[in-house]
Amino acid sequence: MNLLNVDTISETTDKLKKYCPFISPKTECVGLMQAVGRILASDLVSSENIPPYRRSTVDGYAVSSSQLGAASDMLPTFLNVAGEVLLGEDSSGLSVGSGTCVYTPTGGEIPDGADSVVMVEYCESFGDNMLAVSRPSSPGENIVQPGEDIKSGELILRKGRILHAQDIGILAAAGITSVPVFVPWSLTVISTGDELIPPEEVPGPGQIRDINSYTIAARSIREGLRVSRMTALKDDWETILKTLEDAKADSDIIVMSGGSSKGKKDMSSALIKAAADCGVITHGVAAKPGKPTITGFDKKSRTMFIGLPGHPAAALMIFEQILIRIWRDLTSQSEESTIQARITSNVGSAPGRRTFQLVSLTKSDVPEAMPLFAKSGMILPMSQADGYFEMSENQEGVRAGDLVEIHLWK
Amino acid sequence: MNLLNVDTISETTDKLKKYCPFISPKTECVGLMQAVGRILASDLVSSENIPPYRRSTVDGYAVSSSQLGAASDMLPTFLNVAGEVLLGEDSSGLSVGSGTCVYTPTGGEIPDGADSVVMVEYCESFGDNMLAVSRPSSPGENIVQPGEDIKSGELILRKGRILHAQDIGILAAAGITSVPVFVPWSLTVISTGDELIPPEEVPGPGQIRDINSYTIAARSIREGLRVSRMTALKDDWETILKTLEDAKADSDIIVMSGGSSKGKKDMSSALIKAAADCGVITHGVAAKPGKPTITGFDKKSRTMFIGLPGHPAAALMIFEQILIRIWRDLTSQSEESTIQARITSNVGSAPGRRTFQLVSLTKSDVPEAMPLFAKSGMILPMSQADGYFEMSENQEGVRAGDLVEIHLWK
Numbered sequence: 089m090n091l092l093n094v095d096t097i098s099e100t101t102d103k104l105k106k107y108c109p110f111i112s113p114k115t116e117c118v119g120l121m122q123a124v125g126r127i128l129a130s131d132l133v134s135s136e137n138i139p140p141y142r143r144s145t146v147d148g149y150a151v152s153s154s155q156l157g158a159a160s161d162m163l164p165t166f167l168n169v170a171g172e173v174l175l176g177e178d179s180s181g182l183s184v185g186s187g188t189c190v191y192t193p194t195g196g197e198i199p200d201g202a203d204s205v206v207m208v209e210y211c212e213s214f215g216d217n218m219l220a221v222s223r224p225s226s227p228g229e230n231i232v233q234p235g236e237d238i239k240s241g242e243l244i245l246r247k248g249r250i251l252h253a254q255d256i257g258i259l260a261a262a263g264i265t266s267v268p269v270f271v272p273w274s275l276t277v278i279s280t281g282d283e284l285i286p287p288e289e290v291p292g293p294g295q296i297r298d299i300n301s302y303t304i305a306a307r308s309i310r311e312g313l314r315v316s317r318m319t320a321l322k323d324d325w326e327t328i329l330k331t332l333e334d335a336k337a338d339s340d341i342i343v344m345s346g347g348s349s350k351g352k353k354d355m356s357s358a359l360i361k362a363a364a365d366c367g368v369i370t371h372g373v374a375a376k377p378g379k380p381t382i383t384g385f386d387k388k389s390r391t392m393f394i395g396l397p398g399h400p401a402a403a404l405m406i407f408e409q410i411l412i413r414i415w416r417d418l419t420s421q422s423e424e425s426t427i428q429a430r431i432t433s434n435v436g437s438a439p440g441r442r443t444f445q446l447v448s449l450t451k452s453d454v455p456e457a458m459p460l461f462a463k464s465g466m467i468l469p470m471s472q473a474d475g476y477f478e479m480s481e482n483q484e485g486v487r488a489g490d491l492v493e494i495h496l497w498k
Numbered sequence: 499m500n501l502l503n504v505d506t507i508s509e510t511t512d513k514l515k516k517y518c519p520f521i522s523p524k525t526e527c528v529g530l531m532q533a534v535g536r537i538l539a540s541d542l543v544s545s546e547n548i549p550p551y552r553r554s555t556v557d558g559y560a561v562s563s564s565q566l567g568a569a570s571d572m573l574p575t576f577l578n579v580a581g582e583v584l585l586g587e588d589s590s591g592l593s594v595g596s597g598t599c600v601y602t603p604t605g606g607e608i609p610d611g612a613d614s615v616v617m618v619e620y621c622e623s624f625g626d627n628m629l630a631v632s633r634p635s636s637p638g639e640n641i642v643q644p645g646e647d648i649k650s651g652e653l654i655l656r657k658g659r660i661l662h663a664q665d666i667g668i669l670a671a672a673g674i675t676s677v678p679v680f681v682p683w684s685l686t687v688i689s690t691g692d693e694l695i696p697p698e699e700v701p702g703p704g705q706i707r708d709i710n711s712y713t714i715a716a717r718s719i720r721e722g723l724r725v726s727r728m729t730a731l732k733d734d735w736e737t738i739l740k741t742l743e744d745a746k747a748d749s750d751i752i753v754m755s756g757g758s759s760k761g762k763k764d765m766s767s768a769l770i771k772a773a774a775d776c777g778v779i780t781h782g783v784a785a786k787p788g789k790p791t792i793t794g795f796d797k798k799s800r801t802m803f804i805g806l807p808g809h810p811a812a813a814l815m816i817f818e819q820i821l822i823r824i825w826r827d828l829t830s831q832s833e834e835s836t837i838q839a840r841i842t843s844n845v846g847s848a849p850g851r852r853t854f855q856l857v858s859l860t861k862s863d864v865p866e867a868m869p870l871f872a873k874s875g876m877i878l879p880m881s882q883a884d885g886y887f888e889m890s891e892n893q894e895g896v897r898a899g900d901l902v903e904i905h906l907w908k
Contacts, residue, residue, distance in 0.1 A: 120697060120712055121712070121715060121716070121719070121728075124716045124719045124720060125719070125720060139706060139875075140701050140706070141703070141704070143706075143875060145809075145874040145875045146874075173704070174692065174704070175691055175692040175693035175704065175733075176691070176692035176694070176704050176705055176732075177703070177704050178702070178703035179703065179704055180703060194808060194875075195693055195706065195875070196693075196704070197703065197704045232873050232876065236873070237876040237878050238877075238878050244878065244881075245881065251716075252720065252881070252907050252908075253713045253714075253716040253720055253814060253907075254713055254814060254877065254881045254907070255881050256712050256713060256716035257709045257710070257713035257810050257814070257877050257880070258877055258878060258880075258881050259697070259712075260697040260707055260709050261697075261707055261709050261810075261877055263697055263699075263700065263707060264697075265697050281585060281586070281605065282584065282585040282586035282587070283585040283586035283605055283606075284586070287530060287669070287671075287673055288673065288675045289673075290673065291550050292588070293551070293587070293588035293590060294551070294583070294587050294588055294589055294606070294607045295586055296549060296550070296553075296605065297670055297671055297673060299667045299671050300667070302531070302666050302670040303663045303664055303666060303667035303670075304663075305531060306530075306531065306534045306661075306662070306663040306666035306667070309531070309534045309535070310534060310535060310662065310663055315531075318531075322586075323585075398604060398605065399555075399604075400664075400667050400671075401664075404663060404667070425859075425884075425906070427837050428863060428864065428865075453838060453901065454838065454864070455838075462647075463555055463642050463646070464555040464556075465549075465553065465555045465604075465605070465642050466642065466646070466647040467548075467647060467664065467667050467671055468647050468648050468654065470664035470667070471655070471662070471664045471665050471667075471668050474835075491863065497663075
């Protein structure tokens with residue numbers, strides 16, 4: 089392979105990033121339940137104290153701790169029950185004074201004069217209004233102060249956050265019901281090749297089912313991206329060019345796979361030159377798998393082109409390394425979490441190319457990662473693997489027992 | 499707390515599992531793209547060899563390796579090009595014999611008589627049909643054999659698998675376009691409490707916004723479950739009972755939160771007794787957080803009831819530990835992957851109760867887990883945490899430096 093004409097993975101993404109201002113993700117505001125799993129498009133600050141008032145964390149009696157002294161089972165303190173806090177109602181008429189207490193349910197507002205709550209478990213009622221308390225309390229006990237959970241002005245969620253269940257709860261608590269999120273890119277996914285047939289057909293001589301448009305579209309959906317069009321096309325210039333022109337109108341990204349190796353029928357590069365006003369940006373990436381990768385850009389329609397290798401595992405890996413990484417970067421997502429594992433055997437790297445090695449993991453104090461080797465064009469090992477690790481362009485491989493950083497499938 | 503009347507987490511789920519045959523998830527068949535992220539409902543076996551024929555993994559010339567001998571740059575072997583394999587077309591008319599070769603693009607069917615493919619990089623054309631080959635080849639080189647990726651009869655995906663992008667690719671490759679998946683449970687999610695207002699309103703005295711129905715519904719959606727109804731209700735017997743009766747008609751699971759502690763307004767237990775023909779199954783769970791948890795079951799309508807604690811973090815954790823775990827178990831999902839981390843400080847456990855401790859992680863060879871402590875009723879720490887670890891009922895806590903197994907948020 090001639091390494092002089094290819095870009096490294098980072099050169100490829102760096103070159104594309106120059107064009108990214110043309111396709112930087114838009115933002116929209118959606119309701120709380122529509123925001124589940126979406127990516128937050130700006131930092132969010134609470135404009136309120138949460139809780140808004142002093143709240144009880146238990147069912148009990150609001151007291152002034154100074155009144156209880158060293159109350160115990162043997163020598164309880166007797167207090168007069170001056171009233172009851174009702175949930176959801178104004179308790180400003182209630183207060184705790186000398187020798188009195190107020191019943192306060194979990195979540196109830198603490199009345200004036202009280203500084204703590206004694207759990208019902210340590211109290212016994214006598215007659216209508218008398219209470220024996222068998223434990224002392226300390227100031228602040230069983231109370232959440234106003235703003236103790238979230239302070240007014242506090243940053244509650246950061247831009248780039250994928251909104252999990254607990255984040256939706258925080259937004260609800262803070263009264264933020266219109267949530268700014270990124271609008272996912274819209275993708276057109278095209279497989280090309282005269283040998284391709286749809287999955288529902290039975291392959292005849294020399295035919296094979298289209299895999300790539302399904303894996304790439306599925307991977308996009310797993311990432312929250314939208315697939316506006318997916319299709320498998322024969323290697324016919326006019327048909328593909330027409331599809332590219334149509335796709336430019338409604339897609340941020342056009343992903344093609346197949347047709348990017350050196351064979352006679354390879355015309356992806358010429359097609360991108362014909363369809364994209366900035367032409368081809370990268371032709372060939374120093375990656376294993378993934379060498380025959382092409383990128384391009386059309387400024388007029390604001391469309392990024394990426395031509396992936398035809399081999400399914402290579403196509404998916406390069407899509408992950410280039411497109412998904414750029415998307416995560418542009419949406420300010422924090423780095424993906426990886427796990428450390430001990431590799432079980434030596435693995436060689438491809439000198440000058442970034443190498444991606446599939447592994448399957450077995451559990452242990454430090455997990456063990458077993459490399460899975462497969463010929464190009466095979467798909468099952470991708471599914472049998474739990475994830476992969478990277479070896480950089482200058483790395484000479486890893487030795488059995490080395491710690492490697494595993495990226496798990498999403 | 500009286501521990502004699504409460505169940506452990508496993509007693510709680512074991513008791514519920516007896517009723518699970520009534521709500522075991524149904525299955526349905528969906529198309530490939532609808533199957534993305536769904537849970538496979540049966541083992542799938544390929545009925546075909548993939549690839550179906552001998553395929554070339556490179557652009558090159560199909561040869562018989564015995565013809566090339568020790569071909570080199572200095573002493574190339576000259577072969578006659580007998581034809582060209584066209585992708586997608588029947589190549590049964592082509593064959594490789596003595597002194598001949600056939601051009602075969604990546605993915606092309608290997609002609610009879612050839613046992614390997616020499617990459618175009620090692621070949622040079624002379625005249626119309628002569629080829630100089632400057633490298634020997636070995637049998638099988640650059641060829642994928644029929645069934646080498648997937649054999650006919652081979653198990654390709656297991657029941658319980660969450661279908662990732664590469665799995666969709668495998669299904670496409672095997673021609674399985676109608677995919678058996680589990681039908682998600684349908685949930686009704688109810689928050690109860692006189693103090694609750696919807697997130698879009700501004701709390702008045704003693705009022706607080708509903709958090710639990712949002713976190714529980716969002717968590718359900720993240721898990722692929724369906725939420726048919728979510729609502730916050732005042733503590734009014736008739737209103738709640740009417741909602742429970744309506745929900746029984748269209749929900750597999752009814753989740754209530756709030757109203758399960760010992761306070762005066764607590765009536766969840768009585769409501770479940772009134773609405774569910776098997777009544778209350780567990781009342782109180784030995785967990786921290788999460789003690790005031792109730793479960794119940796209605797056989798006639800095939801509905802499971804779960805009353806969660808009112809505190810948001812406790813409600814979410816118990817929902818995770820009981821309902822999500824039962825769902826994963828019934829759908830044959832493999833154990834969730836966890837990561838090992840070193841805890842940065844001592845953490846005490848609650849004797850006799852399973853304790854769930856939030857942590858935030860910092861990266862290191864072995865990641866460090868910093869415990870996050872928060873009063874009951876607080877929600878922000880849930881979002882600041884990366885996950886949690888468990889301490890069993892009999893464990894006395896962990897010491898700084900101990901390895902703990904972290905469950906990451908989904």
